[in-house]
Amino acid sequence: MNMRVLAPTTDLMPPDSASGTTLHTxxxxxxxxxxxxxxxxxxxxxxxxxxxxxxxGSVTVQLLPSPQIGGEDQLAEALRITRVWPGIFAxxxxxxxxxxxxxxxxxxxxxxxxxxxxxxxVEVTLTPGKQVxxxxxxxxxxxxxxxxxxxxxxxWNRELASFAASSEAVxxxxxxxxxxxxxxxxxxxxxxxxxxxxxxxxxxxxIGARDVFIASEFQRHFMWLGLRGGVIGLALAIATLFASSLxxxxxxxPVGAQYLPQLVSAPWHYVWLLLVPAITGLxxxxxxxxxxxxxxxxxx
Amino acid sequence: MVRFENVGMRYGLGPEVLRxxxxxxxxxxxxxxxxxxxAGKTSLLKLIYLAxxxxxxxxxxxxxxTSALQRDELPALRxxxxxxxxxxxxxxxxxxxxxxxxxxxxxxxxxxxxxxxxEELLAWVGLGNRLNAKPPTLSGGEKQRVAIARAVVxxxxxxxxxxxxxxxxxDIGGRIMRLFIELNRLGTSVLIATHDQRIIERLAATKIxxxxxxxxxxxxxxxxxxxxxxx
Ligand SMILES: Nc1ncnc2c1ncn2[C@@H]1O[C@H](COP(=O)(O)OP(=O)(O)OP(=O)(O)O)[C@@H](O)[C@H]1O
Ligand SMILES: [Mg+2]
Numbered sequence: 001m002n003m004r005v006l007a008p009t010t011d012l013m014p015p016d017s018a019s020g021t022t023l024h025t026x027x028x029x030x031x032x033x034x035x036x037x038x039x040x041x042x043x044x045x046x047x048x049x050x051x052x053x054x055x056x057g058s059v060t061v062q063l064l065p066s067p068q069i070g071g072e073d074q075l076a077e078a079l080r081i082t083r084v085w086p087g088i089f090a091x092x093x094x095x096x097x098x099x100x101x102x103x104x105x106x107x108x109x110x111x112x113x114x115x116x117x118x119x120x121x122v123e124v125t126l127t128p129g130k131q132v133x134x135x136x137x138x139x140x141x142x143x144x145x146x147x148x149x150x151x152x153x154x155x156w157n158r159e160l161a162s163f164a165a166s167s168e169a170v171x172x173x174x175x176x177x178x179x180x181x182x183x184x185x186x187x188x189x190x191x192x193x194x195x196x197x198x199x200x201x202x203x204x205x206x207i208g209a210r211d212v213f214i215a216s217e218f219q220r221h222f223m224w225l226g227l228r229g230g231v232i233g234l235a236l237a238i239a240t241l242f243a244s245s246l247x248x249x250x251x252x253x254p255v256g257a258q259y260l261p262q263l264v265s266a267p268w269h270y271v272w273l274l275l276v277p278a279i280t281g282l283x284x285x286x287x288x289x290x291x292x293x294x295x296x297x298x299x300x
Numbered sequence: 301m302v303r304f305e306n307v308g309m310r311y312g313l314g315p316e317v318l319r320x321x322x323x324x325x326x327x328x329x330x331x332x333x334x335x336x337x338x339a340g341k342t343s344l345l346k347l348i349y350l351a352x353x354x355x356x357x358x359x360x361x362x363x364x365x366t367s368a369l370q371r372d373e374l375p376a377l378r379x380x381x382x383x384x385x386x387x388x389x390x391x392x393x394x395x396x397x398x399x400x401x402x403x404x405x406x407x408x409x410x411x412x413x414x415x416x417x418x419e420e421l422l423a424w425v426g427l428g429n430r431l432n433a434k435p436p437t438l439s440g441g442e443k444q445r446v447a448i449a450r451a452v453v454x455x456x457x458x459x460x461x462x463x464x465x466x467x468x469x470x471d472i473g474g475r476i477m478r479l480f481i482e483l484n485r486l487g488t489s490v491l492i493a494t495h496d497q498r499i500i501e502r503l504a505a506t507k508i509x510x511x512x513x514x515x516x517x518x519x520x521x522x523x524x525x526x527x528x529x530x531x
Contacts, residue, residue: 014393208378
């Protein structure tokens, strides 16, 4: 970036000092890590809410053979009760082959299935956005249809939700640590940079510059430095996330792949990543300001 | 304009490098400060341009007791003083023009406001063709002239010059002295630290502050023979 375009006159700071290059690299690396972590955290929280929505969007009624009622009556009765229940959008019996399809991953293909008494399943779709009294429906089915039970996936749901929540918490903690490390490194590099340019600070101070003038020169320099480093890190992170989500966006992706940020399918979700370079810029800026003012405060 | 009363100064916990210094510099005066190397000339100038504080005694600048000054009053005071540092202290990454313009920029002026003045001044010290050179590519004498131009560009009320002719040939040295005398005529008080005999002889009528081993003797050169000064 050409500083002359933005600043009317040349920076008081040398443009390409050694500490500047080091700081660029360090900020870029920290920003890269922060972006990846933030991407993962955002993905986890998106997945957590999708799971919750998806699971509460449908429940299953299971009908086990009962001596008290014939199979067809049992199904008709269950459908009747379910379909009139408030908040139910649809209820559809699964055919035997659909039900077996669901079991196949666990039992494998073969003759076993043919002889197995497979329970009749009814897939119940809830009206989106409506509060449904699932406990009441479960009780009604149990009381009125022998052998009927309602599986509302509560256990599975709770486990997934708590898994997602704890992963998300770990992600935030990592993000916090990376932010702290970035802060420490930027403070350190700023102070080193200031030490290298002590002569400049002294001369400008002796010539009659006010502390805030010197501080604003330095903070502008370091803000751009932090911002550029942050943008480089962000660009690298986006390239990484994009490549990984492209790679695993296919149907036969392994189970672990769903934990990768789905940058391709939901790019808008990741605009938060833009915060990272903004924050590295601000950290560098404020550190420079505070450090310069403190050093100047020791000069007569 | 500047008044010292029984001033003593030490660096850190070291010995006193200046002892019992008392003198005053009137508005419009042109004084010389001489003395052997290590006598404390630069240290005395540092006290005047407020880079060091005295360890004892009283210094008054522009009618204000410096020990009573608030920190935020110092920049305004420093802008009334131009300094030619003995080691120039130019900023290597800035051009000659930007170095000279620094005091004006620090005051908040824009390039449009100072550019013409700076170019004129640099032409006057013979550097009109080196405006965009960087200090590391300049000779010692050229650096010295840049340092002098920077010291006077903001038209200070008091000009302090530490060995301003140390690196230049007699011709340029003469020009520099004429610049100082001209500024002095226009009302700037000037204090030149030097052991350049040519300057001392040239300014025969001026008051001389002679430092030796941290103590000051004020003499009027007219009362002495030049030979006595050379000794
Ligand atoms: N920053 C410093 N820290 C400690 N001692 C110093 C410092 N600067 C100067 N001195 C000491 O103070 C004494 C006076 O030094 P000063 O630079 O004022 O002499 P000077 O008269 O300007 O000499 P010269 O003609 O060589 O420039 C010397 O003994 C020197 O060693
Ligand atoms: Mg000296």
